[in-house]
Amino acid sequence: MNAELGSTEHPLRVAIVGSGPAGFYAAGQLLASQDPVVRVDVYDRLMTPWGLVRFGVAPDHPKIKSVTRVFERTARMPGFAFHGNVEVGTDVTHEELAAAYHAVLYAVGTPGDRRLGIEGEDLPGSESATEFVAWYNGHPDYADTDFDLSGRRAVVIGNGNVALDVARMLALSVDELRVTDIADHSLDLLRRSSIEEIVVLGRRGAAQAAFTNPELRELADLELADVIVDPADVELDAASAALIETADGTIQRNVETLREYSQRPPGGKPRRIVLRFLTSPVAIEGTDRVEALVVERNELVADADGTLRARPTGARERLETGLVFRAVGYVGKPLPGVPFDDRRATVLNEGGRVLDPETRAPIPGLYAAGWIKRGPSGVIGTNKKCAQETTGRLLEDVAAGVLPTPSDTPEALLERLRTRVAVVDYSGWEAIDAHERALGEPSGRPRVKLVSRDEQLKRATTIA
Ligand SMILES: Cc1cc2nc3c(=O)[nH]c(=O)nc-3n(C[C@H](O)[C@H](O)[C@H](O)COP(=O)(O)OP(=O)(O)OC[C@H]3O[C@@H](n4cnc5c(N)ncnc54)[C@H](O)[C@@H]3O)c2cc1C
Ligand SMILES: NC(=O)c1ccc[n+]([C@@H]2O[C@H](COP(=O)([O-])OP(=O)(O)OC[C@H]3O[C@@H](n4cnc5c(N)ncnc54)[C@H](OP(=O)(O)O)[C@@H]3O)[C@@H](O)[C@H]2O)c1
Structure with a gap:
């Protein structure tokens, strides 16, 4: 391993794509690592995190949604950042991410039917x-x-x-x-x-x-x-x-x-x-x-x-x-630039390491977790163990010194990204969250969801 990589001054930089259970469990596991020290940037195409916990779990099952408290604790850990409203494959390419981070972990779920x-x-x-x-x-x-x-x-x-x-x-x-x-x-x-x-x-x-x-x-x-x-x-x-x-x-x-x-x-x-x-x-x-x-x-x-x-x-x-x-x-969809297993409709992977379709060898620095890794089954908690397997291998690869050295930086990438889309950070989501909860309070509802992107963006960018 590069002597400095993973130190406080030169932390391992990981991009996680997808802020559902798999993405958040993986983020928490990586941020808990002391050696190497890890910084995690979680990207999501939506301005709101939690994936199917917000958009799948039925409205009459509020207790199940309380798992988000675990994810909120992860979001408060040093080294965490959320970049919402960024669709990988549209607003930013896989190649750009791979050039800016030591590792990219896909946890994009399986959105098709x-x-x-x-x-x-x-x-x-x-x-x-x-x-x-x-x-x-x-x-x-x-x-x-x-x-x-x-x-x-x-x-x-x-x-x-x-x-x-x-x-x-x-x-x-x-x-x-x-x-x-x-x-x-x-x-x-x-x-x-x-x-x-x-x-x-x-x-x-x-x-x-x-x-x-x-x-x-x-x-x-x-x-x-x-x-x-x-x-x-x-x-x-x-x-x-x-x-x-x-x-x-x-x-x-x-x-x-x-x-x-x-x-x-x-x-x-x-x-x-x-x-x-x-x-x-x-x-x-x-x-x-x-x-x-x-x-x-x-x-x-x-x-x-x-x-x-x-x-x-x-x-x-x-x-x-x-x-x-x-x-x-549900069914997984291919992401441009990321090897896909058409038969299983998942990212082509072994234990979370993404494989080269030609050689079937792991591609250094590229990983998957959750439904896009193993297919669309399993409850929220299943993704914790699944993410653990992936992050374990990622950390093994760091120790083995096989991760590529980025040619770009996350900061430079984000600067370019902000000229393309309105990137919503975690405080933007917190503003949406607080507003939705306040709207629900008078009628005893947990929240009234903002469903239009314009409304969400307005709230995310309003300084309280
Ligand atoms: C209808 C339904 C109800 C469910 N109810 C329960 C329940 O009550 N209890 C339970 O334990 N389990 C439940 N589950 C299962 C649980 O939701 C899943 O196990 C879990 O959400 C899978 O997690 P994931 O992180 O792999 O994917 P997801 O939760 O789907 O998260 C994927 C995330 O990736 C983002 N994303 C996708 N593509 C991109 C891209 N190109 N760029 C950036 N971001 C992207 C998405 O916006 C999303 O936020 C339910 C599942 C469904 C379908
Ligand atoms: N409250 C909760 O905990 C909760 C809520 C929602 C979802 N989830 C979880 O999310 C995951 C996905 O749930 P899911 O319901 O989408 O998938 P699932 O559990 O895999 O069920 C899919 C169902 O579709 C049937 N099926 C498939 N193809 C069919 C066809 N051509 N014709 C008729 N039937 C067909 C399957 O039957 P066969 O068995 O015959 O293939 C099976 O009964 C599951 O792990 C589930 O437990 C959990």
């Missing part, structure tokens, strides 16, 4: 959960998105927690929603919603659902909605029954909860969430917009490695609906 690949998927009324979630959480890119909630039935495809979030958001009462930080435009539209039935479709069985227990159980507490499960859907096939004997507790408890729901008589509430299993979407029908979803019954068959997969039985049914949400997973 997986598609179903069925006929009619592009009709109006066929929507992605990704956009719906971003819309109700006040993401500035989705402020003008519109959803037609005038029909009686919505169908949500997928059996993960995002599908449950979407179903719950459609089922919650205005009283339950108005005390949250839901975007005001969404509260207005949901207030006028005519949706009475939300059907959630799992292509495999009850024992294969990817829900976590609290998320499945809390459906029972909804003020306005009954949860309906057909008892036949929770009678497990022999392979699934054997699986739950040895499976982790989450699957066993999910099946127990679903069995309990299947035995419960409906409580006469005005809305219902219907959880259906072994059912796949086949086609979306409609002339100018969605009118119906054709679904097909599946059976489970074990593939070569024993995984139970859905196989269509040919038994089809037509569900009348004007609104179909696909909640079948």
